[in-house]
Amino acid sequence: MKIPPVKGTRDFYPAEMAVRNYIIDGWKKVSIRNGFEEFDSPILEHLQMYTQKSGAEIVEQLFSFKDRGDRDLALIPEMTPSLARMVNQKINSLPKPIKWFSVPRLFRAERPQKGRLREFFQWNIDIIGTDSIAADAEIIFTTLDYLQYAGLSENDVVVKVSSRKLLAAFLKSLSIAENDLPGMYAMLDKKPKMPADTFAAVLNEKLSDKDRASKILAFMETDSLEKIKKSLGVNQKIDDAINELLEHHRLLNEMGVGRFYKFDPGIVRGLAYYTGIVFEVHAVGGELRAICGGGRYDNLLKDFGGPDIPAVGMGFGDCVLEILLREKGLLDKHIKKPELDYFVVSDKSFEENIFFDLVAKLRRNGFITDFSYKTDNLSKQLKTASEKNAKKCIIISKEYSDSKQIIVKDMATGEQQTIPIDKFMDGLINSK
Amino acid sequence: MKIPPVKGTRDFYPAEMAVRNYIIDGWKKVSIRNGFEEFDSPILEHLQMYTQKSGAEIVEQLFSFKDRGDRDLALIPEMTPSLARMVNQKINSLPKPIKWFSVPRLFRAERPQKGRLREFFQWNIDIIGTDSIAADAEIIFTTLDYLQYAGLSENDVVVKVSSRKLLAAFLKSLSIAENDLPGMYAMLDKKPKMPADTFAAVLNEKLSDKDRASKILAFMETDSLEKIKKSLGVNQKIDDAINELLEHHRLLNEMGVGRFYKFDPGIVRGLAYYTGIVFEVHAVGGELRAICGGGRYDNLLKDFGGPDIPAVGMGFGDCVLEILLREKGLLDKHIKKPELDYFVVSDKSFEENIFFDLVAKLRRNGFITDFSYKTDNLSKQLKTASEKNAKKCIIISKEYSDSKQIIVKDMATGEQQTIPIDKFMDGLINSK
Numbered sequence: 001m002k003i004p005p006v007k008g009t010r011d012f013y014p015a016e017m018a019v020r021n022y023i024i025d026g027w028k029k030v031s032i033r034n035g036f037e038e039f040d041s042p043i044l045e046h047l048q049m050y051t052q053k054s055g056a057e058i059v060e061q062l063f064s065f066k067d068r069g070d071r072d073l074a075l076i077p078e079m080t081p082s083l084a085r086m087v088n089q090k091i092n093s094l095p096k097p098i099k100w101f102s103v104p105r106l107f108r109a110e111r112p113q114k115g116r117l118r119e120f121f122q123w124n125i126d127i128i129g130t131d132s133i134a135a136d137a138e139i140i141f142t143t144l145d146y147l148q149y150a151g152l153s154e155n156d157v158v159v160k161v162s163s164r165k166l167l168a169a170f171l172k173s174l175s176i177a178e179n180d181l182p183g184m185y186a187m188l189d190k191k192p193k194m195p196a197d198t199f200a201a202v203l204n205e206k207l208s209d210k211d212r213a214s215k216i217l218a219f220m221e222t223d224s225l226e227k228i229k230k231s232l233g234v235n236q237k238i239d240d241a242i243n244e245l246l247e248h249h250r251l252l253n254e255m256g257v258g259r260f261y262k263f264d265p266g267i268v269r270g271l272a273y274y275t276g277i278v279f280e281v282h283a284v285g286g287e288l289r290a291i292c293g294g295g296r297y298d299n300l301l302k303d304f305g306g307p308d309i310p311a312v313g314m315g316f317g318d319c320v321l322e323i324l325l326r327e328k329g330l331l332d333k334h335i336k337k338p339e340l341d342y343f344v345v346s347d348k349s350f351e352e353n354i355f356f357d358l359v360a361k362l363r364r365n366g367f368i369t370d371f372s373y374k375t376d377n378l379s380k381q382l383k384t385a386s387e388k389n390a391k392k393c394i395i396i397s398k399e400y401s402d403s404k405q406i407i408v409k410d411m412a413t414g415e416q417q418t419i420p421i422d423k424f425m426d427g428l429i430n431s432k
Numbered sequence: 433m434k435i436p437p438v439k440g441t442r443d444f445y446p447a448e449m450a451v452r453n454y455i456i457d458g459w460k461k462v463s464i465r466n467g468f469e470e471f472d473s474p475i476l477e478h479l480q481m482y483t484q485k486s487g488a489e490i491v492e493q494l495f496s497f498k499d500r501g502d503r504d505l506a507l508i509p510e511m512t513p514s515l516a517r518m519v520n521q522k523i524n525s526l527p528k529p530i531k532w533f534s535v536p537r538l539f540r541a542e543r544p545q546k547g548r549l550r551e552f553f554q555w556n557i558d559i560i561g562t563d564s565i566a567a568d569a570e571i572i573f574t575t576l577d578y579l580q581y582a583g584l585s586e587n588d589v590v591v592k593v594s595s596r597k598l599l600a601a602f603l604k605s606l607s608i609a610e611n612d613l614p615g616m617y618a619m620l621d622k623k624p625k626m627p628a629d630t631f632a633a634v635l636n637e638k639l640s641d642k643d644r645a646s647k648i649l650a651f652m653e654t655d656s657l658e659k660i661k662k663s664l665g666v667n668q669k670i671d672d673a674i675n676e677l678l679e680h681h682r683l684l685n686e687m688g689v690g691r692f693y694k695f696d697p698g699i700v701r702g703l704a705y706y707t708g709i710v711f712e713v714h715a716v717g718g719e720l721r722a723i724c725g726g727g728r729y730d731n732l733l734k735d736f737g738g739p740d741i742p743a744v745g746m747g748f749g750d751c752v753l754e755i756l757l758r759e760k761g762l763l764d765k766h767i768k769k770p771e772l773d774y775f776v777v778s779d780k781s782f783e784e785n786i787f788f789d790l791v792a793k794l795r796r797n798g799f800i801t802d803f804s805y806k807t808d809n810l811s812k813q814l815k816t817a818s819e820k821n822a823k824k825c826i827i828i829s830k831e832y833s834d835s836k837q838i839i840v841k842d843m844a845t846g847e848q849q850t851i852p853i854d855k856f857m858d859g860l861i862n863s864k
Contacts, residue, residue: 002737003481003517006505009474011518014532017470033795035802037770038449042441042551043475043507043537044495049435063476063505065497068541073438073495075475075507085435086443095819097805100446105475105537109500119474132805134788145795254785255792305434338469353686356566360687363465363577370467373529373564387527 008110008118018335020121023318023325024103027123030146031101034138036125039100041082043107047072049081049304063109063118075107079124080273080300080313087128088306096129096309106317115289115320123292126313128301133244136277136296137251139314143281143292144257146316151330154284157291159257160264161248161279164295166228166241167268170219173235174212182272189270191220220266225249228265248277273297276312283324291324292316341367343385346396347378354421355396358406365428385411394424440542440550450767452553455750455757456535459555462581463533466574468557471532473514475539479504481513481736493542495550507539511556512705512732512745519560520738528561528741538749547721547752555724558745560733565676568709568728569683571746575713575724576689578748583762586716589723591689592696593680593711596727598660598673599700602651605667606644614704621702623652652698657681660697680709705729708744715756723756724748773799775817778828779810786853787828790838797860817843826856 005011012020028038047064063075076082079102087098102124112118125142127135140159147157167188168181176184187206191199203213222228225242232238245263252258269278276296283291294314302308325331342362346355355371362369370388372381378397385393395407399418406424409416437443444452460470479496495507508514511534519530534556544550557574559567572591579589599620600613608616619638623631635645654660657674664670677695684690701710708728715723726746734740757763776791787803794801802820804813810829817825827839831850838856840849 002520003478003484005517005521006474006476006478006503007501009476011474011521012472013518013522014469014471017472020472021470032770033798033800035772035800037446038453039446040444040449040452042438042443044438044441044539044551046435046438052435063497063499065495067495069439071438085437086445088434089437089443090445099802107476119476130805134805137788141792141795145792148796251788254788256789256796257792338464340467356569356683356686357688360573360577360689363573364580364688366465368465368467370531373562373566 006118008112010117010119014338018338019322019331020318022331022335023321024121024123026146026149027101027103027316030142030149031123031125034099034125034142034145036099036101036142038102039083039086040102040104041076041079041086043076043105044073045076045082045085047074049085050074050077052303061108061110063107076104077106077108078271078315079104079106079122080126080297080315081304083124083126083128083313084300084304084306087309088301088304091301091306091309097135098126098128100128101125115323117319121318123316123318124313125294126311128311129309131298131310133247133277134251135312136248137255139294139312140252140279141255141257143294143314143316144260147281147291150321150325151334152324152328154259156284156324156328157260157281158262158284159260159279159281160262160267161245161277162263162265162267163241163245163277164269164274165244165276166238167265169235169237169241170232171216173232173238174215176212185268185272185274186270188216188220189268191266191268222265223263225263245277267293269293269295273300273303275299279314281316286324289320291320337389339368340370340385340388340390342369342392342394343381343388343390344369344371344394344396345378345381345385346371346375348375348396348400354400358394358396358421358425361425361428367428382409438550440544442549442551446770450770451754451763452750454763454767455753456553456555458578458581459533459535459748462574462578463555463557466557466570466577468531468533468574470534471515471518472534472536473508473511473518475508475537476505477508477514477517479506481517482506482509484735493540495539495541508536509538509540510747511536511538511554512558512729512747513736515556515558515560515745516732516736516738516743519741520733520736523733523738523741529567530558530560532560533557547755549751553750555748555750556745558743560743561741563730563742565680565709566683567744568680569687571726571744572684572711573687573689575726575746575748576692579713579723582753582757583766584756584760586691588716588756588760589692589713590694590716591692591711591713592694592699593677593709594695594697594699595673595677595709596701596706597676597708598670599697601667601669601673602664603648605664605670606647608644617700617704617706618702620648620652621700623698623700654697655695657695677709699725701725701727705732705735707731711746713748718756721752723752769821771800772802772817772820772822774801774824774826775813775820775822776801776803776826776828777810777813777817778803778807780807780828780832786832790826790828790853790857793857793860799860814841 050059062077067073103121106122107119204210207213229242249261252261267278267280274295275298278295280290280293296312298310344359359369359371372384390411393409399405404421405418406421407416407418482491494509499505535553538554539551639645657677661674681693684693699710699712706727707730710727712722712725728744730742774794778787791801791803804816822843825841831837836853837850838853
């Protein structure tokens with residue numbers, strides 16, 4: 001009769017829920033102060049939304065099923081297609097640029113690993129309707145604003161930045177055809193996931209040309225824009241992409257986060273839809289997968305049947321972040337143990353008709369209040385109050401039967417005050 | 433290429449998201465002040481969890497599928513089985529009584545109707561580990577605490593209360609067998625959903641006994657406990673159930689919410705697992721389905737392979753509530769239009785290296801700040817600031833190039849202050 005939880009999912013008991021709320025509340029707070037408005041999509045979308053565009057990898061790895069109406073549905077594995085659908089649906093009535101954030105629950109039918117589960121939360125921020133490089137910088141600033149808010153510094157995290165425009169121009173300069181680019185992106189994105197030898201072999205096989213393969217390897221390992229500029233010589237498209245990266249870096253410096261920046265042409269991003277600057281945040285020296293990533297995707301809205309409108313965004317899962325915050329000791333100190341304002345105790349039975357009147361009035365006036373279902377033993381109740389982290393106890397005992405007075409005990413100092421119940425109640429209502 | 437949303441789901445654009453957040457934030461706030469701690473389950477559970485216990489109706493109406501590991505999974509249609517699973521998993525380490533709340537996203541593969549969608553949110557509160565009738569009362573008090581918090585009074589909503597114990601004792605007194613009770617509950621629960629004639633006919637057919645059918649009909653339409661007591665005569669189990677209802681009502685009176693109470697033996701609840709007092713909240717005189725409902729379910733944990741531990745709970749969906757709050761004019765006045773603390777405008781291009789420095793510092797210091805990606809036209813930017821509900825604008829213009837001063841404009845009064853940028857920045861950091 002005992003049924004286990006589903007593989008790759010998490011149960012959020014109150015302690016785990018407090019961590020989840022701490023992370024998500026931080027994401028929301030930082031999104032709002034950076035000018036983003038919250039939206040959300042359903043968790044179910046038509047499967048076609050993913051078969052159509054996101055590349056084969058993601059489609060193989062999602063949960064999908066036929067409903068009773070014979071529709072192919074999927075549990076959403078990412079937010080961007082839903083965002084594109086929603087924006088396209090109301091494209092004419094939405095003021096632009098659109099700056100939206102969301103924290104969807106996402107699903108991937110992959111083998112669960114450390115930092116990668118089948119069900120997780122992902123912070124998304126997107127700016128739609130401007131091709132300004134300032135928006136690209138703002139997406140990264142907002143990401144870093146959260147990471148700093150969470151207590152991480154440039155000693156902990158690095159933003160690795162590259163450009164699909166640069167990569168495309170470079171690959172085309174090696175006579176790789178436009179149509180082959182999405183496949184190349186997906187393959188190059190796997191470089192960090194395999195040993196250098198294996199990757200080189202895969203690349204050689206794909207290109208059947210050792211010279212081009214070694215040029216691509218060298219490109220992906222270059223550690224500065226200056227070196228790229230020198231090594232690639234004159235090519236207008238490459239120059240444009242480099243100048244865009246330089247301006248982007250300048251803006252991030254102006255925003256005060258340049259110290260987190262690292263140019264890294266090894267950053268490709270697997271999804272086919274990126275078109276411009278792409279980035280990933282990694283733990284410094286860590287072996288964790290990317291903490292988050294994103295970039296410009298100027299064609300996606302059009303691909304989903306909408307107008308030709310530029311867009312840039314970022315997605316940030318909760319699993320890797322939680323591991324990192326825990327490793328750095330940044331979780332426990334921010335997560336408060338739940339507290340009660342009042343715990344009401346009594347050695348009278350509930351028959352004493354003031355007990356629930358008082359509990360109810362405290363709660364209705366906004367005080368976090370609790371009590372024990374067993375009113376036989378006062379000291380047991382006071383112990384429960386301590387365990388539940390109550391700031392104050394109200395004791396309904398002899399003083400109440402004698403003269404309608406209650407005792408208010410400060411649980412930190414132990415100080416006790418005896419107050420007529422009417423006076424206490426009046427004070428309560430006036431404290432609103 | 434345009435893909436529609438999935439039938440029976442909702443897109444939450446920022447305006448709809450604000451309504452959802454207002455509702456869910458209220459549920460959370462009221463739960464916490466009533467001493468509940470938040471938890472959550474995965475959205476996926478093993479299908480067996482529902483086939484095993486919840487009765488045929490719910491199983492027919494859920495989304496389920498086989499995953500690649502050939503496991504039968506379901507999108508959760510209700511929270512209580514997941515709660516039972518989670519509590520059972522940690523039964524020995526959890527301090528009791530357990531008072532938990534959650535706001536899961538739930539899924540039902542039914543025909544969408546007004547107030548009933550395929551994907552919705554549901555507030556759940558549960559108290560596990562006490563058979564105190566005070567817990568039954570507290571569940572209803574907490575429900576009403578929210579309804580009053582949302583602005584509804586006894587003129588708007590009524591809590592209809594009955595008892596499965598009473599109904600079971602009554603049905604057994606008519607020689608209906610224990611085994612037939614779950615089927616009877618499911619059928620009797622449908623009474624409000626069909627015309628009186630139809631229901632009477634269904635009942636006659638089910639019992640093949642007009643006398644018992646008319647007794648059941650009469651029972652379900654009795655409007656006071658006193659009349660039930662009189663009409664049913666002496667039967668210990670019926671008496672016990674009635675006394676429990678009387679004590680429950682007394683406690684709700686003491687909690688100050690007796691005016692919402694109505695005894696109504698027509699309230700059955702469809703799910704098989706209820707064992708004691710059950711209730712539903714309805715709009716007064718409304719034709720909407722129940723706003724929420726719940727009751728005692730003392731056997732469920734045991735049924736899910738755990739120990740024999742009593743429990744009581746309530747579930748409250750967002751769809752009917754939203755319709756009701758909107759009808760009563762209680763939504764718009766509580767939902768604030770998003771505001772900005774600052775909007776930074778400039779007739780310099782972004783080249784002026786103070787612009788993003790200032791935007792970033794404002795944001796990092798917790799001020800909700802935005803700007804326009806086009807800095808060509810000052811008055812256009814000020815118009816955008818107004819549209820975005822900015823409290824203050826910071827103008828970087830001639831004064832800045834001349835003497836490093838910025839203008840801070842109060843958007844409500846129109847008042848303008850010219851301040852040296854350094855002084856403003858210092859003030860900002862000290863305002864933290």
